Amino acid sequence: MDAQNKQDWMTIRRDNTSSALERAYAEGLTGLTVASRKGKRITLKEGGTFTEFVSCSYLGLETHPSLIEAAHQALGTTGLHLSSSRSAMRPVYLPQLESLLSEIYNGCGISVFTSTSSVHLGVLPLLGSNSLKSYPIRKRVHWLMDKTAHASMQVLRGILQQFGEVSRVQSTDPESISSVLGICAERQETPILLIDGIGSMSGLVPIAQLCSRLEQAGGYVYVDDAHGISITGRHGAGYALAAVDNQLPRNMVIAGSLSKAFGGAGGFVVVSDPQDVPLIQTLANPLVFGHSIMVPMLAANVAAAKIHLSNEIDILQNHLWHNVRLFDSLTHNRLLNAGVQSPVRGAFFETEGDGLKACRILRANGILMFPVFYPIIAKGKAMLRFAFSAAHTENDIQQLADSLSEVAHAGLWKTHMAPA
Ligand SMILES: Cc1ncc(COP(=O)(O)O)c(C=O)c1O
Numbered sequence: 001m002d003a004q005n006k007q008d009w010m011t012i013r014r015d016n017t018s019s020a021l022e023r024a025y026a027e028g029l030t031g032l033t034v035a036s037r038k039g040k041r042i043t044l045k046e047g048g049t050f051t052e053f054v055s056c057s058y059l060g061l062e063t064h065p066s067l068i069e070a071a072h073q074a075l076g077t078t079g080l081h082l083s084s085s086r087s088a089m090r091p092v093y094l095p096q097l098e099s100l101l102s103e104i105y106n107g108c109g110i111s112v113f114t115s116t117s118s119v120h121l122g123v124l125p126l127l128g129s130n131s132l133k134s135y136p137i138r139k140r141v142h143w144l145m146d147k148t149a150h151a152s153m154q155v156l157r158g159i160l161q162q163f164g165e166v167s168r169v170q171s172t173d174p175e176s177i178s179s180v181l182g183i184c185a186e187r188q189e190t191p192i193l194l195i196d197g198i199g200s201m202s203g204l205v206p207i208a209q210l211c212s213r214l215e216q217a218g219g220y221v222y223v224d225d226a227h228g229i230s231i232t233g234r235h236g237a238g239y240a241l242a243a244v245d246n247q248l249p250r251n252m253v254i255a256g257s258l259s260k261a262f263g264g265a266g267g268f269v270v271v272s273d274p275q276d277v278p279l280i281q282t283l284a285n286p287l288v289f290g291h292s293i294m295v296p297m298l299a300a301n302v303a304a305a306k307i308h309l310s311n312e313i314d315i316l317q318n319h320l321w322h323n324v325r326l327f328d329s330l331t332h333n334r335l336l337n338a339g340v341q342s343p344v345r346g347a348f349f350e351t352e353g354d355g356l357k358a359c360r361i362l363r364a365n366g367i368l369m370f371p372v373f374y375p376i377i378a379k380g381k382a383m384l385r386f387a388f389s390a391a392h393t394e395n396d397i398q399q400l401a402d403s404l405s406e407v408a409h410a411g412l413w414k415t416h417m418a419p420a
Helices: 009-017 018-025 065-078 093-104 115-128 172-187 208-215 240-242 273-282 295-308 312-330 352-364 394-409
Strands: 036-040 041-044 049-052 109-113 138-146 166-169 191-198 221-224 252-255 266-273 346-351 371-372 382-387
Touching: 018 352, 049 394, 065 295, 065 312, 093 109, 093 266, 093 295, 109 115, 109 273, 115 138, 115 191, 115 252, 115 266, 115 273, 138 172, 166 312, 172 191, 172 208, 191 208, 208 221, 208 240, 252 394, 266 273, 295 352, 295 382, 312 346, 312 394, 346 352, 352 371, 352 382
Parallel strands: 138 166, 138 191, 191 221, 221 252
Antiparallel strands: 036 041, 041 049, 109 266, 252 266, 346 382, 371 382
């Protein structure tokens, strides 16, 4: 079908979206406007204080006194913003942050961006065009886009196709990968697998196996580990690096986030050879034609990086995993992702209506979470997504588990089933 007759992805998404999200907004079950907060307790603009399981700041670093103090000081010395691209002028905190991140990642090359989406937009075209010396491409690139890869990569399909074919694969199925790798070998194309480390909704992918499988095929693995950064690994380097024994394989690239568990704001790329960094900083589109991170947030990122290089990160990680294990045990491993090294759990509902009813029960019990519907999960279904933090207390976890029992007793949540 040609482009004129084929429906574009946004039209398909719009036409398939039901009114469930609208109803959730109207009833104040999501789309929350926070007037103030203290740890995991948020007070909403329209009133009421709730315990939230929404935030992806899994270690609670965003309210850490060192980060707050660093942001205040930076405001005093430099103001809110140096409104220019990094190549023209940058706050002193930017090179400091990159140097600390390089320490966290054992001397690998680091470049900081304003977001993880900007990392994808900046780095993938450089990979695809054979611009990065440590990731050479044979004739042409062939992108293997995992089905569960984050939407911020999926949406770039049209851009990626300017460099090579895009095939959708399921990286937990070796057959699915092998068949595309066979095509790449025949055509002398270099495969690049795009995957999430810890998925924002789903579980984990076998990073180490995929890395060696792609290495045998002369290809690369590009991991979006936005949710895995800080919560695990030495110095909080994340799930992807821990999966390969803390040593970045030469055929792997990590895209990380500074806006989730890291406690600040922005994104960064980790490449095996620091010699590729000057080229990234000279050519990556969002770096050349965009701003750098706002000054107070950059300073807070520097403070957070220092915490990552101290013992404090281990203590915070231990709190988080203690809370997650407690929740799994109180809910008898009935939720999606139970037992998996992810800070996210999901309660799956057969209908959007049941999901909304469950949300109302939880809200009445003082608990807020993130209800998700199509296009995040399959059409007509609902999932309540719970994000855990080191900042939750055991009491918070118990309260959530009790409320979920109430949902089960109401006959809404019958099984432990994965979304399609
Ligand atoms: C896995 C993953 N990648 C990328 C992003 C996009 O992050 P950013 O807002 O920094 O672009 C998100 C956002 O939540 C995410 O969950």
